[in-house]
Amino acid sequence: MNIQPRKGLSFARRMHLPRSIGLGIGFFTVAAALYPSHPPTWVWVLMLVHGYGWPHIAWLLAKTSREPYKAERRNLMYDSLAGGFWAGAMGLNPLPTVTALSMMAMNNIAAGGPRLLLMGSLAQIGGGLLAYWLFLPELFPAITQVQVYACLPMLVIYPLAIGLVCYRVALKLSKSKKALEKLSTTDSLTGLMNHGAWKDLLSVEFDNCRTLNRQNSVALIDIDHFKTINDTYGHIIGDNVLKQLSGALTASLRDTDMAGRYGGDEFCVILPDTTLAQATDILERLRRTVHEHTHTTFPDLKLSLSIGIAAYAPHLSDAGMWLHEADMALYDAKSTGRNRVTSAKPGSKTCKSLSAEFE
Secondary structure, three states: OOOOOOHHHHHHHHHHHHHHHHHHHHHHHHHHHHHHHOOOOHHHOOOOOHOOOHHHHHHHHHHHHHOHHHHHHHHHHOOOOOOOOHHHHHOOHHHHHHHHHHHHHHHHOOOOOOOHHHHHHHHHHHHEEEHHHHOOOOOOOOHHHHHHHHHHHHHHHHHHHHHHHHHHHHHHHHHHHHHHHHHHOOOOOOOOOOHHHHEEEEEEEEHHHHOOOOOEEEEEEEOOOEEEEEHHHHHHHEEEEEEHHHHHHHOOOOOEEEEEEEEOOEEEEEOOOOOOHHHHHHHHHHHHHHHHHOOOOOOOOOOOEEEEEOOOOOOOHHHHHHHHHHHHHHHHHHHHHOOOEEEEEOOOEEEEEEOOOOO
């Protein structure tokens, strides 16, 4: 949990509800246990303030503190001290005592683990000794039927409240985990998969091809003369070009196709259940779309793509070899004029041109 200043406020807010419910119904548990001993008026007033005023005072103390997390930890110790006090005042009446102290122990271990549980237990012992010294009650008195009924709401309702809080925390953690997973697999500039995530997916698709006999294709895409674009128009325009290409990829590819940024000005695509000819048609349309696009701010800025494609074939030993064939096809596209889609010839390291010459 983040314990930087003002960062524990959500923790204090989460504790407000179970504390309000627990102390609200806990009042009746303690009252039923103390009633037979006819405590003085000030004890009843103290019970009322503790049961119905302290939850809101504790929230106010944490909310106005410069360090809400530490303030709420102190509040939990006050809870334990008070719980021990009432246990001592009732002479350690077995059922009410176990009910109250176990609920507080649940709070402590949920909020701070074994260390807070130990500290809370010591606070309970201290509070119990103080109350016993003040009241000298009869120890372990007989449990009445009224006390049994008074403990039932605490035993039923309070764990439900704690469970609800834990459920809400679990939902938030799940959302945070998904957001972090997305950040760890997404390229921050283009919004596409990053290099590592795409290569992991390529390995999965390679295994699928091998075991399920699927026809998949993989493509590497390079922006022609991207360094010249950066040098001429600046890196901001260069970044804008990368974003535009990622948008064109998303718009041109099918929902099942998986695009990523391989690095720099190079992009990568997995095309599931796609033959070499089908992949060529899809990526040729992308090449034409990008080449025919006119930049609104710089009309003289013309883009072209060199694209290398490799289809899965039984001779490929691993995903790296599959990617290498696409890389060789890309190299062939760049070395024979750029602005073209070129495929690796299945079963060999040579490549052949499958699309238009530079326009």
